[in-house]
Amino acid sequence: GITRHYNFDIKLQNVTRLCTTKSIVSVNGKFPGPRIVAREGDRLLIRVTNHVQNNISLHWHGIRQLRSGWADGPAYISQCPIQTGQSYVYNFTIVGQRGTLWWHAHLTWLRSTVYGPIIILPNQGTPYPFTKPYKEVPIIFGEWFNADPEAIIQQALQTGGGPNVSDAYTINGLPGPLYNCSAKDTFKLKVTPGKTYLLRLINAALNDELFFSIANHTLTIVDVDAVYVKPFETETLLITPGQTSNVLLKTKSHYPNANFFMTARPYATGQGTFDNSTVAGILEYEKPSHSSVSTGKLLLFKPILPALNDTSFAANFTNKLRSLASAQFPANVPQKIDKQFFFTVGLGTIPCQSNQTCQGPTNTTKFQASINNVSFVMPTTALLQTHYSGQSNGVYTTDFPISPKNPFNYTGTPPNNTNVSNGTKVVVLPFNASVELIMQDTSILGAESHPLHLHGFNFYVVGQGFGNYDKNKDPAKFNLIDPVERNTVGVPSGGWVAIRFLADNPGVWFMHCHLEVHTSWGLKMAWIVLDGNLPNQKLQPPPSDLPKC
Ligand code: C2O
Numbered sequence: 001g002i003t004r005h006y007n008f009d010i011k012l013q014n015v016t017r018l019c020t021t022k023s024i025v026s027v028n029g030k031f032p033g034p035r036i037v038a039r040e041g042d043r044l045l046i047r048v049t050n051h052v053q054n055n056i057s058l059h060w061h062g063i064r065q066l067r068s069g070w071a072d073g074p075a076y077i078s079q080c081p082i083q084t085g086q087s088y089v090y091n092f093t094i095v096g097q098r099g100t101l102w103w104h105a106h107l108t109w110l111r112s113t114v115y116g117p118i119i120i121l122p123n124q125g126t127p128y129p130f131t132k133p134y135k136e137v138p139i140i141f142g143e144w145f146n147a148d149p150e151a152i153i154q155q156a157l158q159t160g161g162g163p164n165v166s167d168a169y170t171i172n173g174l175p176g177p178l179y180n181c182s183a184k185d186t187f188k189l190k191v192t193p194g195k196t197y198l199l200r201l202i203n204a205a206l207n208d209e210l211f212f213s214i215a216n217h218t219l220t221i222v223d224v225d226a227v228y229v230k231p232f233e234t235e236t237l238l239i240t241p242g243q244t245s246n247v248l249l250k251t252k253s254h255y256p257n258a259n260f261f262m263t264a265r266p267y268a269t270g271q272g273t274f275d276n277s278t279v280a281g282i283l284e285y286e287k288p289s290h291s292s293v294s295t296g297k298l299l300l301f302k303p304i305l306p307a308l309n310d311t312s313f314a315a316n317f318t319n320k321l322r323s324l325a326s327a328q329f330p331a332n333v334p335q336k337i338d339k340q341f342f343f344t345v346g347l348g349t350i351p352c353q354s355n356q357t358c359q360g361p362t363n364t365t366k367f368q369a370s371i372n373n374v375s376f377v378m379p380t381t382a383l384l385q386t387h388y389s390g391q392s393n394g395v396y397t398t399d400f401p402i403s404p405k406n407p408f409n410y411t412g413t414p415p416n417n418t419n420v421s422n423g424t425k426v427v428v429l430p431f432n433a434s435v436e437l438i439m440q441d442t443s444i445l446g447a448e449s450h451p452l453h454l455h456g457f458n459f460y461v462v463g464q465g466f467g468n469y470d471k472n473k474d475p476a477k478f479n480l481i482d483p484v485e486r487n488t489v490g491v492p493s494g495g496w497v498a499i500r501f502l503a504d505n506p507g508v509w510f511m512h513c514h515l516e517v518h519t520s521w522g523l524k525m526a527w528i529v530l531d532g533n534l535p536n537q538k539l540q541p542p543p544s545d546l547p548k549c
Pocket of ligand 1: 242453512
């Protein structure tokens with residue numbers, strides 16, 4: 001591989017959407033941010049300089065960061081934030097990954113405007129294991145807020161209530177014609193008949209899983225989270241925040257005399273408020289120059305998306321995702337397990353202070369989210385530095401529960417669960433441990449799908465189901481042959497998911513719900529993976545420009 005240099009200047013930029021102009025935090029004044037294009041095996045040196053008043057850090061979502069955890073980016077986990085006027089060079093090598101990933105800010109809600117694609121091409125001379133596309137097009141879904149998202153989440157945390165929802169979904173930063181005052185801000189994909197396009201889909205929305213479809217066209221999924229899958233055709237995709245997917249779009253063989261909407265809107269099973277509006281972009285066929293096609297008004301076709309809470313669509317769709325599991329791209333699923341964990345994930349409430357009025361589900365409660373009843377508290381210094389220097393005292397404890405202390409019927413009538421406590425607790429894993437983790441949704445405030453993202457690893461999704469996980473019956477149904485490999489998985493609404501991974505990457509690795517509001521409420525934790533004995537099994541020493549808190 002080669003070394004590629006990027007300069008990312010964090011600065012303010014005026015952007016107008018929905019007839020509202022506001023100053024947003026951006027990279028290089030771009031919204032969405034600049035693309036990173038690299039090949040498998042390349043080294044990236046990305047110099048990030050902070051010219052705004054906010055602290056910031058950037059995360060390279062899905063990049064494995066083998067032994068380079070200092071470049072991972074989550075603030076207060078792998079690094080202290082980059083302060084105003086300071087720079088930090090993210091230095092990492094892309095090992096064994098090709099496909100689409102993305103980068104985003106990883107502190108408070110700054111990622112609402114600070115995000116962009118990472119395109120990883122295969123090694124020079126290595127073809128895709130599918131039809132060579134005529135063109136490749138990144139398509140990033142996001143959310144636009146007329147107000148300042150930083151103020152929205154601060155307010156929500158103070159009052160204990162739910163935050164205001166976004167004003168629009170976007171495709172490549174554009175809300176499209178179904179919103180007021182937005183027709184001119186529409187993403188258009190111009191295509192030629194009879195070609196194959198590779199769409200690189202990224203869900204960068206803050207708080208919503210999305211369905212996506214293009215009217216009258218079938219999509220072939222060839223990759224998720226920068227890992228090839230067995231190709232399959234679908235009219236509609238489900239993509240959660242944090243997930244990426246490459247899909248092939250074959251255009252019609254003849255000029256169709258029509259345009260086609262591509263639309264996205266939420267898959268939402270929780271009880272909270274959310275924006276159920278629709279973003280639309282347009283697939284526009286180039287008219288052949290010497291054609292007899294009529295010049296009259298073009299037809300416009302619109303896709304039909306599944307119902308907002310269509311959990312069976314979600315389960316069927318995710319069940320179809322399978323690793324290639326070929327000689328060239330094997331599925332190295334851990335077969336023997338060293339460490340087993342059972343995590344409950346879900347929302348709950350805590351009592352409001354007696355002299356306060358709160359805006360949680362009632363005016364005496366605040367929203368809270370937790371894993372195994374631990375609502376994670378961010379430290380004020382970076383866990384990775386603390387771990388590396390051996391000074392964990394007073395910063396974190398290593399007693400994160402491996403299973404819930406008081407098991408209950410997780411998916412029955414909402415159980416009264418009042419055992420949540422705050423803490424900065426981690427799990428410590430020996431180097432190369434093979435890990436199985438069951439994540440169980442709890443329905444304390446209603447069943448809800450939670451896209452859980454693990455930093456530093458890909459994992460295999462070996463099983464999923466509805467109801468309570470049954471440790472006596474469900475493991476027999478696990479797929480240990482060709483399960484999909486990814487970095488973000490939806491814990492099914494009212495159900496569970498089982499993942500396996502090999503802890504071959506020493507460092508401190510964040511795991512959290514990629515619905516930003518749930519992360520803010522505490523649905524997050526961290527794993528520490530210890531060094532191995534060999535020199536190439538150890539975390540590299542910290543770079544000299546690592547920010548200080
Ligand atoms: Cu895409 Cu911890 O995040």
